[in-house]
Amino acid sequence: MSVPSESAPIQIKSDTWIAAVCSAWQLSGSRITEPRLRVLQHIVSYTTPFSAEHLYAVLQQEPSPPGRATVYRTLERLVSAGWVARIHTNGTEMGYIASWPGHLHHLVCTSCGQVIAFEGCALEELLTSLARHTDFLIEEHLLQIYGRCPNCRNA
Numbered sequence: 629m630s631v632p633s634e635s636a637p638i639q640i641k642s643d644t645w646i647a648a649v650c651s652a653w654q655l656s657g658s659r660i661t662e663p664r665l666r667v668l669q670h671i672v673s674y675t676t677p678f679s680a681e682h683l684y685a686v687l688q689q690e691p692s693p694p695g696r697a698t699v700y701r702t703l704e705r706l707v708s709a710g711w712v713a714r715i716h717t718n719g720t721e722m723g724y725i726a727s728w729p730g731h732l733h734h735l736v737c738t739s740c741g742q743v744i745a746f747e748g749c750a751l752e753e754l755l756t757s758l759a760r761h762t763d764f765l766i767e768e769h770l771l772q773i774y775g776r777c778p779n780c781r782n783a
């Protein structure tokens with residue numbers, strides 16, 4: 629994914645997301661089992677950050693639910709590949725939301741919890757200057773933007 633000069637919001641469409649995750653898994657030789665597919669469907673249905681425990685609890689309400697280990701392992705695997713992002717909701721609490729691999733950051737509504745993924749990170753200059761001044765080899769950065777979405781700011 630190339631980085632555009634403008635910050636562009638990324639739309640995560642359920643069907644596209646599930647199909648993309650499944651084909652990535654197939655490429656890496658993983659079987660798409662029914663429980664795993666069900667985990668994916670639930671993950672992408674969240675519009676605000678969810679906890680692993682909440683996801684697990686919701687899945688338990690269905691027939692032949694996946695075990696806790698399956699849920700946690702699937703989630704971790706999705707996070708490390710970029711399909712799911714960790715969202716810091718209020719300082720210490722952490723939630724998850726479906727995302728897309730690549731250099732993305734997230735805009736979070738502090739009122740309703742809606743999350744918008746966007747690409748177009750303008751930190752390059754800062755990171756270069758920081759590396760020059762500190763002699764660090766900069767490997768990663770974390771950026772999350774908070775604000776109020778159009779619905780909440782008009783409420």
Ligand SMILES: [Zn+2]
Pocket residue numbers: 737738739740741742776777778779780781
């Ligand atoms: Zn909102």
Ligand SMILES: [Zn+2]
Pocket residue numbers: 731732733749750751769771
């Ligand atoms: Zn960035």
